[in-house]
Amino acid sequence: MHAKQQQLSDTLVMVRPVDFGFNEQTGGDNAFQHRPDKDEHVTEKALIEFQNMVSNLRSVGLTVLVLESRTTPQKTPDAVFPNNWFSTTQSGDLLVYPMHAENRRQERRINDLTELLENNHYKVNNTQIIGQFDEKEEVLEGTGVLIFDHIHNRIFAAQSERCHPAQLARFASARQYSETYLFHTTSSSGLPIYHTNVMMSIGEGFAVICADSITDKREYQTLKSALEMDREIIEISMEQTEKHFCANILHVTNNQGEPYIVMSQSAFNGFTHTQKTQLEKYGTLLPNPIDTIEKIGGGSARCMITEIFLPKTA
Template sequence: MTLLQAPDAVVMIRPHHFCSNPETRDDNAFQTLSNHSAAATSEAARSEFDAAVAKLRKAGVRVHVFEDTSTETPDSVFPNNWFSTHTGGHVAIYPMFAPNRRKERRQDVIEMLKRDYRVQDVIDYSGLEQDGLALEGTGAMVLDHIGRIAYTVHSNRADPILLERFCTHFNFEPIAFEARDAQGRDVYHTNVLMGIGTGYALICLDMIVDPERRRTVAQRLEDSGRQVIDLSHAQIGEFAGNAIELTGDRRILALSSRALASLRPEQIAIIEKTAQPLPLDIPTIETAGGSVRCMLAGVHLTRRTERTH
């Protein structure tokens, strides 16, 4: 059975022309430029990707891998932004802010979900790009699947009208807030500053601008029975908030090696009460401004019974 907060399957997109996306660099402070050639950078990203897939599969997670050979989709390795899946058989497809990210959407992923899992409906919001609206999936929203809350940072990647519409369709309560980094720059994606597990939540409360909203978010996380792991600005800079809990042979927290190295022993001890940290080594992929959470689109759907072919 797929667990609510920690799915046992993910979709991952293997990159062939990976690079730091020039169309998203203006508002993604986490992006950096590689010192290597385009070919070398792309090859390194593929090697990191393949090693991550192998490690996840060894831990018992079902990984659906799709190849991306397009030269026009540098961020395709981050599929969590263009679709999400939900218990009860629901799938959402999202409108993207950057024009070249809109090309990441692919029908073969949706068809695989329909074939291998029980899908009742697909709600496609992507046409709203024509109105200049964006809601970039589980990058823009960090979802508490148990408490039915969509934590969302105000940004050009999370339109408030679209957020309300998603929450109505998918039965979530929106909790939106402003967030800024230590340099005063707006946070572009919510999953940079927080990640929610079953028994704990990783979050940099200091990044939430309004003190009252900060208290509300902390209280709601605690009320859900989770232990709050308050991350520092420096830990967020190491992608410690960009993690996802999964179910394999046991419950795991997938995060980057860099992120795990930034956590203090007492923070790791809280995670280890209910999940085993699983570090993935992806330094090249992180130059694009995203980390492990962005690479993994969780499958919160019921698997169809095995069929013989």
């Protein structure tokens, strides 16, 4: 049987954005990306934002492991978003996912990651490649597209070029998930939303969802009913989703067991007072100023962090 996981992690992996910039290969379906002005110095700004966020997370007792840069023939402008290429489980599995863009496939540094984890006393019992390592069509971009409800052993996913339904079905079956909720979305530009985690987040006790982005209201009612069993639903607008990344947040716990909700400063500013009050019932809000990474990269705070659920070595 599939081992039931806890919902919240106290250890996160982040990747220093030494090659950060506008990714031409992902701009076609990521409407959240914006081209920089020529004199914006985006890499330098992203590196500062990244380090400030690492320091901010560590200051409240979260363990942050930084995967440092390496020299590669091809630049990896989206490497700051590692949650798309790997995830981990409590049973010791390191899962590696097929990526849509060619330069994003170059981000998958399995040996470097395993070394970082093992050097910090985390045990990798098994590394599993999901699908084909060089897969170009049936992609499944990790926790960018897979929103895990670990408590109930369920997956919520929005179909897109980054989330192929056949690959999702094989993954859910092989990993023995009890339920999979696949639904369809549309952004204000008319395209499917490229990653589920920019329109939906599941924490312990709450879920943030952009209901307006789900095109089939019956699909929304189905997933809402599933979540309402034991979670408070906080609905956000399309503007809060697209302009503020209010859904791109992550519920975590520090080394004292105290809960925090990691988000960008833009998301914090975008939530209404009522919504902030709702969220604060479940953890301290932890905003991070990452304007350059959001604007140019088209991802936010949740995209920048991968949870580590692996067992610790003695």
